[in-house]
Amino acid sequence: MSDVLELVDVTVVREGRALVEKVSWSVAEGERWVILGPNGAGKTTLLNVASSYLFPTSGTVQILGEKLGGVDVFDLRPRIGMASSALAGKLSARQTVLSTVLTAAYGMTAGWQERYDEVDEQRARAFLDRLGMTEFLDRRFGTLSEGERKRTQIARALMTDPELLLLDEPAAGLDLGGREDLVRRLGRLARDPFAPSMLMVTHHVEEIAPGFTHVLLVRQGRVLHAGPIETTLTSSNLSHCFGLPLVVERRADRWTAHGLPLG
Numbered sequence: 001m002s003d004v005l006e007l008v009d010v011t012v013v014r015e016g017r018a019l020v021e022k023v024s025w026s027v028a029e030g031e032r033w034v035i036l037g038p039n040g041a042g043k044t045t046l047l048n049v050a051s052s053y054l055f056p057t058s059g060t061v062q063i064l065g066e067k068l069g070g071v072d073v074f075d076l077r078p079r080i081g082m083a084s085s086a087l088a089g090k091l092s093a094r095q096t097v098l099s100t101v102l103t104a105a106y107g108m109t110a111g112w113q114e115r116y117d118e119v120d121e122q123r124a125r126a127f128l129d130r131l132g133m134t135e136f137l138d139r140r141f142g143t144l145s146e147g148e149r150k151r152t153q154i155a156r157a158l159m160t161d162p163e164l165l166l167l168d169e170p171a172a173g174l175d176l177g178g179r180e181d182l183v184r185r186l187g188r189l190a191r192d193p194f195a196p197s198m199l200m201v202t203h204h205v206e207e208i209a210p211g212f213t214h215v216l217l218v219r220q221g222r223v224l225h226a227g228p229i230e231t232t233l234t235s236s237n238l239s240h241c242f243g244l245p246l247v248v249e250r251r252a253d254r255w256t257a258h259g260l261p262l263g
């Protein structure tokens with residue numbers, strides 16, 4: 001299987017500080033990775049590198065077979081779908097849900113065309129339907145709840161038919177029902193053999209959908225553990241990553257974690 005992403009000795013320095021340091025990591029086609037780690041560990045920085053929006057200070061990055069620095073990123077970016085709160089902040093609050101998804105096909109955050117291709121509109125409707133957003137097509141993006149917004153963003157990220165899908169904390173801010181609804185939908189996507197390779201940043205193992213295959217555990221800008229989820233997401237590795245004793249359990253393809261009581 002070919003590599004979708006390959007980082008070799010990647011370091012990102014900002015204001016004299018290494019946000020990520022000497023990270024080597026490769027993602028093969030079809031894999032679905034969860035990136036876990038405490039606040040400030042460098043998770044979003046890694047996702048921004050994978051999206052080609054952030055160039056490393058040193059090290060090499062290969063995305064979808066193209067070396068960062070040796071390729072026109074404007075050719076590469078349509079091949080990558082991304083959903084994050086930073087990106088959501090750039091979307092027009094006045095635009096309808098349908099237009100919000102449709103504009104992705106034209107690489108825009110706001111609409112200007114009066115007409116879109118019928119085929120694009122059908123695709124946008126189909127993605128929104130898959131994410132349970134059919135009844136919101138004409139609603140303005142700015143009036144949506146957090147959960148509805150997240151689902152719209154994922155539909156939007158899928159619109160360009162990306163080979164790599166990047167999700168930055170897709171379940172952040174959702175209530176229990178909203179989280180479970182999203183996890184079910186992400187699980188369906190993760191198990192779809194035609195869906196793109198996926199990288200998802202999260203803070204909570206409860207947000208890992210069935211179908212995710214690998215985990216990257218990061219702390220203080222460094223990779224602590226990386227590998228298949230069943231063997232890598234262990235109590236000892238998670239405790240090491242978060243710096244306190246944790247017990248992680250897997251039941252019916254879902255994960256939970258809890259701290260041990262103070263002695």
Ligand SMILES: Nc1ncnc2c1ncn2[C@@H]1O[C@H](COP(=O)(O)OP(=O)(O)OP(=O)(O)O)[C@@H](O)[C@H]1O
Pocket residue numbers: 014015019037038039040041042043044045046
């Ligand atoms: N442009 C920047 N200049 C200086 N420091 C930065 C910059 N961007 C991020 N940082 C710092 O780099 C570290 C890693 O940030 P990053 O957002 O990648 O972490 P994260 O693991 O995604 O955190 P969180 O879980 O809190 O979202 C943080 O300490 C952050 O404050």
